[in-house]
Amino acid sequence: xxxxVLGPMLRHAGRTDATVxxxxxxxxxxxxxxxxxxxxxxxxxxxALVIVDDLEPGTVTPYEVALDGExxxxxxDGFPPSAIRTISDGPMDVVFGSCRVAYPHRPPYSLTKxxxxxxxxxxxxxxxxxxxxxxxxxxxxxxxxxxxxxxxxDEVEPDTLEYLRRRRDTDVPPGAELSNFEEYTHAYAVSxxxxxxxxxxxxxxxxxxxxxxxxxxxxxTSQDWVADIRANGWWDERILxxxxxxxxxxxxxxxxxxxxxxxxxxxxxxxADDAEGLLREFAFKAxxxxxxxxxxxxxxxxxxxxIMVDSRGGRVLDPERRDMVDDDEWAFIEENAAIGxxxxxxxxxxxxxxxAPGMHHLEAFNEAVSSGAWGRTVGRVGEKVRRAVDxxxxxxxxxxxxxxxRVIQDVxxxxxxxxxxxxxxxxxxxVHHAYLAEVAFRRDAGVRSxxxxxxxxxxxxxxxxxxRRVIRAASSRAFGAVxxxxxxxxxxxxxxxxxxxxxxxxxxxxxATLQLDGASATMRxxxxxxxxxxxxxxxxxxFHGAL
Numbered sequence: 169x170x171x172x173v174l175g176p177m178l179r180h181a182g183r184t185d186a187t188v189x190x191x192x193x194x195x196x197x198x199x200x201x202x203x204x205x206x207x208x209x210x211x212x213x214x215x216a217l218v219i220v221d222d223l224e225p226g227t228v229t230p231y232e233v234a235l236d237g238e239x240x241x242x243x244x245d246g247f248p249p250s251a252i253r254t255i256s257d258g259p260m261d262v263v264f265g266s267c268r269v270a271y272p273h274r275p276p277y278s279l280t281k282x283x284x285x286x287x288x289x290x291x292x293x294x295x296x297x298x299x300x301x302x303x304x305x306x307x308x309x310x311x312x313x314x315x316x317x318x319x320x321x322d323e324v325e326p327d328t329l330e331y332l333r334r335r336r337d338t339d340v341p342p343g344a345e346l347s348n349f350e351e352y353t354h355a356y357a358v359s360x361x362x363x364x365x366x367x368x369x370x371x372x373x374x375x376x377x378x379x380x381x382x383x384x385x386x387x388x389t390s391q392d393w394v395a396d397i398r399a400n401g402w403w404d405e406r407i408l409x410x411x412x413x414x415x416x417x418x419x420x421x422x423x424x425x426x427x428x429x430x431x432x433x434x435x436x437x438x439x440a441d442d443a444e445g446l447l448r449e450f451a452f453k454a455x456x457x458x459x460x461x462x463x464x465x466x467x468x469x470x471x472x473x474x475i476m477v478d479s480r481g482g483r484v485l486d487p488e489r490r491d492m493v494d495d496d497e498w499a500f501i502e503e504n505a506a507i508g509x510x511x512x513x514x515x516x517x518x519x520x521x522x523x524a525p526g527m528h529h530l531e532a533f534n535e536a537v538s539s540g541a542w543g544r545t546v547g548r549v550g551e552k553v554r555r556a557v558d559x560x561x562x563x564x565x566x567x568x569x570x571x572x573x574r575v576i577q578d579v580x581x582x583x584x585x586x587x588x589x590x591x592x593x594x595x596x597x598x599v600h601h602a603y604l605a606e607v608a609f610r611r612d613a614g615v616r617s618x619x620x621x622x623x624x625x626x627x628x629x630x631x632x633x634x635x636r637r638v639i640r641a642a643s644s645r646a647f648g649a650v651x652x653x654x655x656x657x658x659x660x661x662x663x664x665x666x667x668x669x670x671x672x673x674x675x676x677x678x679x680a681t682l683q684l685d686g687a688s689a690t691m692r693x694x695x696x697x698x699x700x701x702x703x704x705x706x707x708x709x710x711f712h713g714a715l
Contacts, residue, residue: 170196170235173213174357175366178252179421180467181310181373185221186252187428189421191357192216192235199234201252208437211444213353215416219425226256228305241370245363250370251305259685260470261308263372265678266315266379266518266597267626268293270359271325273705278698281632291628292679292696295705297368305371309681311469312372315597315625316379316480316518318418319355321346321410323381327358341402345384348405349444352413375467376418377476379518379598383410389560390538391485392551404452411451411481412444422465422476458482459494466504471684472512475504477572479517479562487539492568505579511687513579513589513617519561520596521572522605522621522667524639526648529655531563536658561598566660573665577609580617590687591715592617597625601639601673602680602693604713608666620715621667622691624680636675643673674710682715689715 175190188200191214195207198216207214223229230249233241242249271277271288279287300308322345324332329344331354338344346352360369380387384406388394397403420434428434433450437443454461463478477493484491493501505513515521522528538550553559562569580588607619631639641647656662676695683690694707 169238170194172233172235172240174361175370176200176233176241176250177360177369177421178250178371178373179217180424181252181254182424182468183225183255184223185219185425186223186254186373187421187425188218188220188231188233188252190216190218190233196235197237199237201229201231206438208440209442210412210416210437210447211349211442217420217428219428220252221425223252223254225254226258228253230305247363247367248301248305248371250367253305253308253310253373255310255468255470257470259683260310260472262311262313262469262472262514262682262684263296263309264313264315264516264595264597264622264680264682265292265602265624265627267317267381267600268359268628269320269323269325270362271628277326281630288628289630289677290696290698290705292677292694292707293368293627294362294364295694295696295707296679297364298704299707300368300372309372311467311474312368312374313474313476313514313516313595314374314376315516315595316377317381317597317626317629318376318378319352319359320381320629321352321355321406322384324355325358328355341400342406346406346409347402349409349412352409356413356417375422375465375474375476375516377463377478377516377518378414378418379480382414383407383480386555386558386560388480388483388485389555390551391487393555394485407455408448408451411454412447415447415450419463422467424467427465454481458484459496462497462500464493464497464500466500468508468510469514471510471686472514473504473508473510474514474516475501476516477501479519483565490535490539490565490567492562492565492572498571502575505575509586511590512684512689513592514595514682515572515576515592516595517562518596519598520621520623521562521569521594522607523561523563523599524603524643524648524669524673525667526644526651527642528563528663529648529651529660530642531559531561532566532569532660533651533655533658534559535564535566536655536660541658570661573663576619577613577615580609580615580619581613582616588617590617591689592619593682593689593715594621596621596623599623600626600629600631600635601675602678602711603673604670604691604711604715605667606670610664613665618715622680622682624678624693626677627679628677628696630677631675639673639675643669670713671711676710678710679707691715
């Protein structure tokens with residue numbers, strides 16, 4: 169009798185349709201609400217994506233999962249029934265954030281990093297899941313946006329570390345890190361298999377994009393970095409495992425039923441007896457040819473449109489034309505940003521469009537000198553600094569930063585064809601602190617939309633006290649003034665807009681919520697706190713403000 173290995177995960181939820189993803193331990197037929205799908209095989213693993221397409225807008229429908237006719241979900245584990253909530257034009261809560269290590273919730277892992285190097289405190293997503301068990305299904309968030317580092321391939325938690333040690337010698341590179349597809353499947357099962365997380369992902373639709381730690385720290389920082397990493401004999405299996413597992417566990421569920429129907433790879437995978445070979449071929453091409461796949465995607469969320477931008481896997485790293493994404497991907501972003509009249513436009517990226525001003529100017533300065541603005545010798549030093557301190561955000565791809573800024577300006581400016589969105593909100597993660605930044609374009613730019621950068625990181629992987637002091641210092645006005653002068657001295661183009669953080673950065677493990685209602689929007693940031701004894705977690709509001 170087949171059984172569930174992982175899932176169900178409610179992925180896409182539209183007005184009348186939804187997709188439910190599962191992993192099983194054998195080939196079988198998966199049924200959800202009278203809709204069936206056959207599993208597809210990748211090596212020793214079996215998966216299915218069930219499309220449910222006869223729902224009513226704005227409704228909540230509890231669902232069960234059956235394998236070969238036998239019900240396997242929900243389980244008798246104390247959690248409420250899973251339900252599909254279809255979208256409407258009414259109010260919607262959108263939860264977002266990034267960076268989550270799946271360490272156990274016990275000491276030393278539940279301690280702070282200052283108390284123990286292994287400390288990661290308590291998980292904000294787990295706290296959210298437990299809080300939502302007390303909330304009626306119709307009042308739960310309409311979307312969960314995961315902005316990268318869903319797993320840490322280069323910082324495995326204890327369960328996966330023991331698994332690796334049973335499989336191979338972890339004293340041999342890549343050591344105690346994931347090395348291939350099989351090890352990735354284990355890491356995903358640990359990260360998403362914890363009961364509270366499993367229930368959360370079964371009942372709140374999720375949209376995802378990867379960041380560097382889903383593959384390796386500093387992934388695709390520069391052309392020099394790529395050359396160095398490919399010189400390692402273990403790298404090819406690592407990147408193949410990363411891309412194959414990402415396509416299965418994350419990307420496939422990002423697509424709507426309409427997009428799936430037009431996806432040739434999805435059709436080929438379902439038709440194959442074993443899709444491992446063709447997915448490995450796809451993954452190798454995706455790594456070597458940045459224009460061979462588009463990881464970015466678009467999803468409508470009631471009053472909002474989400475455009476998720478891949479700011480990692482599709483980078484153009486030619487020093488003469490560094491870009492976050494290639495031309496085809498820019499065309500996709502621009503087209504979907506301009507289509508339709510949405511009250512809110514959300515532009516998701518694992519990396520923030522806007523850092524604190526001082527950090528923005530410093531990264532733009534570093535890119536300029538690394539590219540030779542102050543000569544080859546200083547350029548080599550700049551490249552070393554870039555890789556040493558992770559100067560790889562949008563500001564460090566200044567050409568792309570200005571391109572995205574123009575997209576936002578164009579969408580936010582009336583063009584006679586309709587009203588621009590009430591808000592344009594760039595969503596970001598990665599930086600291990602959270603904040604809301606207000607953006608001001610020049611008056612003659614004509615931007616009517618309210619524009620913000622909203623950042624939430626980490627769900628679970630907080631900074632220590634020293635790292636927090638560095639972030640606070642780099643967010644100061646004095647640091648910003650010095651960094652701005654450096655950038656101008658290196659010939660960096662002026663940003664031509666101004667922004668400021670609404671309040672000082674929020675640290676700790678956090679989760680953010682956008683509350684969208686008509687043309688109005690608010691943002692809340694909640695930090696995770698342990699309850700007495702540290703066996704459970706709760707959320708404590710750290711910020712709340714209107715947008």
